[in-house]
Amino acid sequence: MLGLTAWLGSCQPLPEETAQISGKLYSIKEAFEIVATENDVARTLYTKAIVGAGKKNGLKFHEDWEKDEVEAGPLPALFLRGIAGDIRKKGEVPLGLFLGSDFPIRKSNKFTGKQAELFAEMRVDAEPKFFYDEENKLYTAMFPDFAVAAPCVNCHNDHPETTKTDWKLGDIQGATTWTYPGDSVSFEELQGIIMAYRNGAKATFQSYLDKVPSFTENEIPEIGSTWPAAGYQLPTPEVFVDSVGELASAETLKGILKL
């Protein structure tokens, strides 16, 4: 027995897949609030400066944007879905991001169960909701999605499959749901969460730009440092994400410093 113990103890221990990080500085609620703010900024920027301004200058956006025959970019909700997919596919952080509503365009995106209950409360108080998902063993947060720009209202009111046609600016159109397996995170983990979100935004924007050169019926927009407000053009993913960082920096720093 002594020999076995000595034998097993003599080799270099196998490192764990999940890094051993000490010093959990932030509750998961604080981390969710920080990344949800980043998400609000990115979505608002995309909706106003890319979709809203782009439509005025001839760019097209469509729910079937990924189909080969559709020469368009992703609508805001699909842009977020792209970010959510990128976060999960890369798997660098165990963060989940989902979209839903009580009046979704697609019925399969309608909240049910606990999420439906909490979303009904959110409709009344417009406050984020936090709960522990026992079945999945995940800490979960829901943040309201406000109609922040005219395209949010117009596209949802005019969509052929809409279940509600009287959306107006400032309405809660749905909620983003965030999940994470731990009740708290270290600074490094928080940094990982923020960067996973920003990298997801960059990758999803890049996938839109990757499609642009295949346009045949529409002119190919110029890609560079300028925005659609200035013409039929798009910024690079770096320019887009840098702007997200700049716009979100004050709130993100407040969250990190717990001010």
Place this chain on the structure above:
Amino acid sequence: MINISRRRKRQWIGFAAGLFVTAIAYVVLSSPSNEEFLSKGPMNKGHEGFSCESCHTDSKGNVFQQIQANVMFVFGARKTEADFGTENVDNNKCLDCHDRANDRHPLHRFTEPRFVEARKNIGVTYCESCHLEHNGLRITQVETGYCENCHGDTDLKNDPLEVSHKDLIAQEMWTSCLQCHDFHGNHIYHAAESMMDTIPLKIVREYFDGGASPYSDKKKYYALTEEELNKK
């Protein structure tokens, strides 16, 4: 000369014979040409001819480290178990070759709390819930009406189908979904607009069992080959 009892002699002979058989079995079964003897069953459609190592990659560390790590785990000195021998074949292994941007039903979406019933009913967060390997089939999920787990409220205002989706659902014709729609949405085709033009369920089932795709022979994305995976 050591005097050994007959009983002890038999024990040594038995031990030596066991060791010999084990050594022979190890050498023979380790040979790549004998992989089929170790396999749990025939590879699924599209995976025929794959080597074991395509999926069953070596786990991290050497065998001593793996034993040590698991002993530490048992005594609470480590948070996670270590894979022993080969790594667990999980979703990530499948997605190494099959991940694609246009997946209509990506696994991660179903980890959202509201899909609790779908998870319980069809285990929709795992590839192997529908594609259990070593069965010589394409899809091992035997139910073809699983869409009912999430799409019960479907009601299209501009329904392209002659019989509305809402009516089909009211009649609980859940097996009809796959007669027009491929689950992962990777085939390039136009879905039928008439029930007369839908794919017979028998053909769908044959596709499940490994037959040709009834949706289209064109796909937007193709899975990586074993060579492409190795280069990745």
